[in-house]
Amino acid sequence: MLYGYGPSILEGAWLTISLALTAMALAIGLGLLGAAFRLSPVKWLALLGEGYTTLIRGIPDLVLILLIFYGGQDLVNRIAQLLGYTHYIDINPFIAGVCTMGFIFGAYLSETFRGAFMAVPKGQGEAGVAYGLSGAQVFWRILVPQMIRLAIPGFTNNWLVLTKSTALISVIGLQDMMFKAKNAADATHQPFTFFLAVGALYLVLTSVSLLALRFLEKHYSVGIKAAVL
Template identity: 55%
Template sequence: MNAYYVAILQGSVLTVGVSLCALVVSILLGLLGASAKLSGRPVLGSVAAAYTTVIRGVPDLVVMLLVFYGGTIGLNHLLELAGSKATVDINPFLAGVLTLGFIYGAYMTETFRGAILSIPKGQMEAAVAYGMHPLQAFLRITLPQMVRYALPGFTNNWLVLIKSTALVSLIGLKEMTYLGKQASAATRSPFAFFLFTAALFLIYTTISLYVLRKLNARYSLGTKRGEL
């Protein structure tokens, strides 16, 4: 019985790995999406709007299955057309990371866009007039302030992303939800193992919430409470 709990604990490390890697992907896509929406270019704005609309309107599980199974079928079909007899199997870890990152990139896009819009435009105009390159002005002026405005929404997205890693178990990745399900089936004690898995998720989200609240307090130094 104890061996199952140890296995679930080991699987929790994989859960954290998937979450962190997916977070990096979602942040990059979020910054690109927000930049596209605020670029003033109709084509880029339309592509970003279509991305956020579709992703936020389709269930996460459906997107994950489409990427995992549809991606595998599509790649093998392309190899077949190219005359190759080789077959490709998408790694469940990679599929989980890319899918979750792609999904939450849409939510991060709206979070970052709203944060950037909260910053007075005059600051960027002043920075450019002062002689800063647009990228330099973004890194020195916009980004530090954007972090403060984005942290509340970012926190919510991160907490939901962690919990969504449970979906990766459906494509065969042996993270803690997958192992909890296996332990439950083997011992016919679903309550104990799923409760243990739920407790691990709660621990991770609680630690994350604590750290992000500290980060929010640091970035909010010198500001009025009503501005947060």
């Protein structure tokens, strides 16, 4: 099956999943930070958050991937030379992919989280303060749990797009399933077979993700539905 390249492509699929999960973890952190900046009463923080989301969302993902990988690698080596380090520093494609995808989708999640926070009634936070909770306690115990429920639909869309966008990382040499499939297609002259297989694997991955996120959405909506009934 697949001319003996099946295990190699499955190995690449595992790397793709690892890349997507790690990048999403970074994106969540940057997204929460970006949302906090956008909602901050401090003007320069709000402007910084807005600049981040505007800049990243306005540049194609592929351009950012090439810019961060090659431009970042050049910058790191220039700084190393200034510090007296003469050996060439080669950035690992996986680390570069995680940082790039996390940085890109952190901007998208920033807007998702900001909208979710704004949808939480202000009275919820005010009630927490009235009960003597600190700002951090109000944020983590009252606002975040409600924000999660409201953010899940937007988060789901971003996760699906990020998962599919991992295929772009193959251009910088990461041996994910797209990279493995291209090598197999070049060797066997059967591009349709291997790219169809990769498409099927992406479909399985996104379908499983949808089921998991729908379960999560139902879990966080149980109390709301009960209250409505």
